[in-house]
Amino acid sequence: MEGCFHGIYYIMMLNLRGKVKNTLVVLGLLCLPLFVFSDTTKKMMKEGDKVFAVYYDQGGAETAREECTIPRNLQMTLTTLSYSPYYGIKSELKSGSIPDGAVKVFDEDGTLRLVETYKDGKRNGTVTSYFKSGKVSSNSFYADDKLNGKLTAYSRDGKIASEIEFIKGVIQNGNVYGMEANESMNIGEMLGRFAEKRRLSGKRILLVTDPENKDTAREIKLLFTERGAEVVTAGTVKKINEGDKGADILIAEADFQFYDIITFTCAPKSIDVNSDLGNTLRKSFNDGKVITAIGDAEAILARAGLLVSREAAKPEKETIEFELSKIQNLTFKEGVVVNDKIVTASGSKNIKDFVSETVKLFKMD
Structure with missing residues (x-):
């Protein structure tokens, strides 16, 4: 996207009596190449019995749509699920294409809760989720839509709650809230159910x-x-x-x-x-x-x-x-x-x- 710089100048002109006169003249637009990358946002919505993840450009136009399969017994709103990246949600692209770059998810109050990095229609790069307070909830890295590297989950006080090492989506080692991690775990559903069970934390x-x-x-x-x-x-x-x-x-x-x-x-x-x-x-x-x-x-x-x-x-x-x-x-x-x-x-x-x-x-x- 290109931005334009507006130039406004005063020109000194002589009037008929030979006096100098200041005249305001708008010379026009001096266009300079100010490149701005627009954000992509994502929302989850239900249509009939189906759940979709819908991607929008900065102008609010739909760019892509995925159909989602959600694990049973996750008692969460669609908004909460949309900023919960590890809950075992499976998705299939139905229309459009997901732009390269950052995809952001906000909650009902407009607070940023998740930033994912996409390339070639898949998660490739860092993924960071946030608590309502703005503190980091988790950090991870994806390659070709699979967890690759360390996933770190934090508690609200900033302490590390879980650390798991992945290679191409397969758990190598680590711990999940005190339990030893192994490749047989469904890490998404486990983290999701733990978060659901901690819904009354602080109450x-x-x-x-x-x-x-x-x-x-x-x-x-x-x-x-x-x-x-x-x-x-x-x-x-x-x-x-x-x-x-x-x-x-x-x-x-x-x-x-x-x-x-x-x-x-x-x-x-x-x-x-x-x-x-x-x-x-x-x-x-x-x-x-x-x-x-x-x-x-x-x-x-x-x-x-x-x-x-x-x-x-x-x-x-x-x-x-x-x-x-x-x-x-x-x-x-x-x-x-x-x-x-x-x-x-x-x-x-x-x-x-x-x-x-x-x-x-x-x-x-």
């Missing part, structure tokens, strides 16, 4: 439970912890020493404002849903907290006034269903229900989906 969860529902609480805590969250249990009995039965803190000691997710697994009788607690829960919800309940604990949300004119999971117990049926404009659905930032589940058989749907409310970094 704090208050898990309100009681002895009657300790098994449910234990399983939920494990699933949330696997996804990177810090889980604090609140209950009717507080453990004094490590190894004691009981919760980390008493329910009365819980300060809801310090948590991103508030989850109830306890029976309604275990907690006094007075006006103070109701106000606290409503304020927490209005402040953007995620409020969740499973089984009988749905009644706690109902008593706090959080289920009016909403959809909620149909409770397994008839007594709880009867209580909830009196809530104005409340409709029931089976299984797990997400309504705004409120997640409810019918019972313990829905634990995995209950946690999974809660996790989906948080974007991956």
Whole structure:
């Protein structure tokens, strides 16, 4: 692309009385060869049952389109997948051609998340991904569309999390988040699933439970912890020493404002849903907290006034269903229900989906 330099000059002219007069004259355009390489950007989109990676030039015109095959169980948005280069996504060119040079991927907020180097329609050269903060998430090198050389993945604090050596796409040695790397690993899916499981990294969860529902609480805590969250249990009995039965803190000691997710697994009788607690829960919800309940604990949300004119999971117990049926404009659905930032589940058989749907409310970094 060529740029042009605009020349503007003053010319001194004599008027009829012999006086010098300044006249502004635009001489025109002095065109100089300012070469600028335009960026190519990539976005992923879904059309029917198919997923495509679409490449655009700087003017927004489509230059190429690939059809993508995505591994199952990667619970990510298409935008997140588009800037995740090692997640085992396979693609096939359907139209156009990918220009040589840098291909950039941005997230919904316009933040740069990935830069790939292309030549002859394939990744050839460095690939760098970034966290939302702008810090480098990973560095790697490709040759003929295959990893070749060292892949280094970083944690958010800048420490090296994984280092793997490749030759023509085949793992030679290294480690993947503490596990020894070997050629039998599907490195893309492994890194992808690890990132998915760390979606709640840095998030704090208050898990309100009681002895009657300790098994449910234990399983939920494990699933949330696997996804990177810090889980604090609140209950009717507080453990004094490590190894004691009981919760980390008493329910009365819980300060809801310090948590991103508030989850109830306890029976309604275990907690006094007075006006103070109701106000606290409503304020927490209005402040953007995620409020969740499973089984009988749905009644706690109902008593706090959080289920009016909403959809909620149909409770397994008839007594709880009867209580909830009196809530104005409340409709029931089976299984797990997400309504705004409120997640409810019918019972313990829905634990995995209950946690999974809660996790989906948080974007991956």
